[in-house]
Amino acid sequence: MERPKLPTRIGKAVALVVICLLVTVPFLVVLSTSLASPEEVTENGGWVLFPTEPTLRAYQEVLSGGTVTRALLVSVGVTVGGTLISLVTTVALAYALSRPHFALRRPLLLMVLFTFLFPPAMLPSYLIVKNLGLLDSYWALALPVAVNVFNLVVMRGFFQGLPEELYDAARMDGAGELRTLVRIVLPLSKAVIAVVGLFYAVGYWNNFFHAILYLNDSSKWPLQAVLQTVITKGQALGGNAGSIGDVSTTSPQTLQMATVVIATVPILVVYPFVQRYFTKGVLTGAIKS
Known part of the structure; x- marks a missing residue:
């Protein structure tokens, strides 16, 4: 060129x-x-x-109230736990769909792709969560979105791109599918796992709609749901009482912006550690998607 x-x-x-x-x-x-x-x-x-x-008076007031601190802990817990659940389920399903001898590979793949083309509506999703008894439970923030089709396709493509000789050698050594996955496939998949994990973590961290929809108790809301309420209603999180609309010695605009920074910084801190895997994981996983 x-x-x-x-x-x-x-x-x-x-x-x-x-x-x-x-x-x-x-x-x-x-x-x-x-x-x-x-x-x-x-x-x-x-x-x-x-x-x-x-x-730093705004940050001290926001974090001392209790609302943002509690919501921050909820967001961290949901993000970490949900990301682990999503990675385990996505890796297991992607590995199964990548193996040519798996009998249900094609019907399962068609079912997964169907949900990608026709995602469930809000009302059916709410009824399913309600009938499963997950309302007002943190499980409602993770289980309904445990597997993302795009992430699944990327990881499946990566597994398919691994040399078939690796699988043949593992079978000759007497390794089963689980041992092959844990001992051979996963150590070679650090890039795509880091990328998919980042996608899941960002999704869980930024998700506020499911919390508002499934959690009736606002004290269980994660940080993004609290932030959405603060921004849309134009109210500040009071410092001492820790509730929306309390009287504060700090400007409401300053408190709102401090809440925005607290909600943004954690993902910005995590991203540099997986940046070097980002391009490699996405491109490699998309070759055979």
């Missing part, structure tokens, strides 16, 4: 800078507003780009 001409390279650089600004500036405004004093927020009309006197 020929080296791009100078105008093309300049255009790419400008486009990259613009995209970076579009991504970083809003987050910088949210972070700066959360660190600003109430007087500075009022003077600037509710938004601050560079606070002159940064303070």
Whole structure:
């Protein structure tokens, strides 16, 4: 390939800078507003780009109330537990669907793809969760979405891309399917497992609709559900009582932005650790999808 001409390279650089600004500036405004004093927020009309006197008072007030702290712990628990459940079920099903000698491989694959093309509606999903006795239970946040079809197809494609000689060698050594999966396939699948795990973790962390739909007790809500209520209703989480709408010594806008930062930072911290697996896992898993 020929080296791009100078105008093309300049255009790419400008486009990259613009995209970076579009991504970083809003987050910088949210972070700066959360660190600003109430007087500075009022003077600037509710938004601050560079606070002159940064303070952590908003974070102290939000985390000391109890609502956000409890919701944060719920989100961490649901994300970790749900991701483990999803990885185990997805790996097991993807491995079964990748083996050509599995008798039910084709009907199961067609069933899975059917749910991808025609996802269940809200009312049938709610009735199923209700009839299973999962309402007001944290299981309702994980079991209905335990397997994502896209992640399943990616992982199945990765398993199919492994050399068939590995499976033949394992069978010659007397290894069963479970031992082959644990001892041979999984150690070679770290990239795709990291990528799929990240997809599941982000999905569980950002999911607020299922919590509002299935959990009648708002004290069980995860952080994103609490954040959605705070943003849509324009209310702040009071510091001392820890409930929505309490009187606070901090600007409501500052408390809202502090809640947004608390809800965003954990995923941003995890992402760099799996970034190096991201491209390799997706591309390799999609070759034979």
